[in-house]
Amino acid sequence: MSEIVRTAEELIEKGRKAQSIFEAYSQEQVDEVVTAVAWAGYSNAEYLARFSIEETSMGLIEDRVKKIQNKTRGTLRDLKGALSRGIINIDVKTGVTEIAKPMGVIGAITPVTNPVATAINNIMVVLKGGNAVILASHPSAKKTGMEVVRLVREEIDKLKAPLDLVQTVEQPSKDLSQEIMHRADTVIATGGSVMVKAAYSSGKPALGVGQGNAVVIIDPSANIDDAVDKIFAGKTFDYATSCSSESSIVVQDAIYGEVIEKFKAKGSHLVSLEEKAKLGATIWTNGAINGKVVCKSPEAIATLADITSEEALKAKCFLVEEEGIGKEHPFSGEKLTVVLS
Structure with a gap:
């Protein structure tokens, strides 16, 4: 077994154990964890903005602070009040009952251009659904990804939530990202067209965001x-x-x-x-x-x-x-x- 395969399997296994505990959380408990993630991003926006620019040499500090805070606040606004646990809707006319069920462990591939805002957004959305997430940052922004996850884990630890709900790849690479995509239950990919195509070809459900024009x-x-x-x-x-x-x-x-x-x-x-x-x-x-x-x-x-x-x-x-x-x-x-x- 190669080191890449071993690393991917270890991350997935840890994520599954954490998610199995998280799956029993009530809607209120899930929302508390999501809010904690939002606070980790919002309250550390300036620090993370500077950290990411120092690592990637991309972006403008004052704008990046606004981006992190606005995206985080906007995501929290969209998620607030949304049901994601148990029965979320009953259609009396058709007799159809909608029941929300977590997908499991989700791999999130994030870009070098937005290593903080995208990561925080992905983590919040994934946890809202009762899932665990493995963050695979662009190699040129790996330290930023690790710092985001460290701060998020600090906040969810205060709620005694399983820390491995949120993990990151310490030495990201194209091959490791692909291994995670193959083993995760779902993939969220934000990046270049090649990476997004790889996500769609992983054999797993995938949500991709690539080029914009x-x-x-x-x-x-x-x-x-x-x-x-x-x-x-x-x-x-x-x-x-x-x-x-x-x-x-x-x-x-x-x-x-x-x-x-x-x-x-x-x-x-x-x-x-x-x-x-x-x-x-x-x-x-x-x-x-x-x-x-x-x-x-x-x-x-x-x-x-x-x-x-x-x-x-x-x-x-x-x-x-x-x-x-x-x-x-x-x-x-x-x-x-x-x-x-």
């Missing part, structure tokens, strides 16, 4: 000031670490100039054709997004692309004009950077 259409009927404010905020928040942040905008000719000027007024830089070529060669290497530009500051990206104009170096966001879509027009796709096409 949000496109916004602005037409003359829109409140242009409001639209630009919101798009700019979404594009620059935490240096575009969220795959749901705006990636491209489609603007009608009648208001095109006005929209561009309003973006410029907020600190965006409309790149020249020469700068566009340099950006493209820097953002994509061999058809894939260059990890060196993902979730980095505009100044860092400009420097890496050898774009030296003062306006570019001071920009908060880059605007790139693009008329086509598809592989021949890479700026029309996902970028995970502070670049808006």
Whole structure:
């Protein structure tokens, strides 16, 4: 038996023992544990934000704190009052009774771009259902994942809940993640398309979130000031670490100039054709997004692309004009950077 298989089996076994105890918890007890997880994330948001940025060199501290707190609070709001134990609904008309049953041990694969907010969210949702979770962080964010789990276990320990309800992989790798996915009862995967495809191919029920490429259409009927404010905020928040942040905008000719000027007024830089070529060669290497530009500051990206104009170096966001879509027009796709096409 290889070390990878042994590690996966040990984690699964510990998770099953903890989950068998947790399965007997009442709805009130489950909700207390979920709230404890939320508190671990919310109260340590600034510490975990700094910790994750120091490890991954991705993100903006003040935005990451907001993200952790807002995502945690939002998840708790959504889960509050929801029934997840025993009988949750009786349809008298059809005679159907709905009974909630835990799925068991769930493997959660989390990305380097959001190693804290995604982890806390996954843990809360998994525990709400009466399950145990094994967190498999991206290798470049493994210390952050371990720290999240340490803080969560501290909080649930205060409630005397089984600590192995929440575990993490100390030395994450692609092979170990796949072993966990094969052995877990269900998989939650957040990351690149390759990882999500692996989750869907694991032979187990899987929920995957991969690439994002949000496109916004602005037409003359829109409140242009409001639209630009919101798009700019979404594009620059935490240096575009969220795959749901705006990636491209489609603007009608009648208001095109006005929209561009309003973006410029907020600190965006409309790149020249020469700068566009340099950006493209820097953002994509061999058809894939260059990890060196993902979730980095505009100044860092400009420097890496050898774009030296003062306006570019001071920009908060880059605007790139693009008329086509598809592989021949890479700026029309996902970028995970502070670049808006």
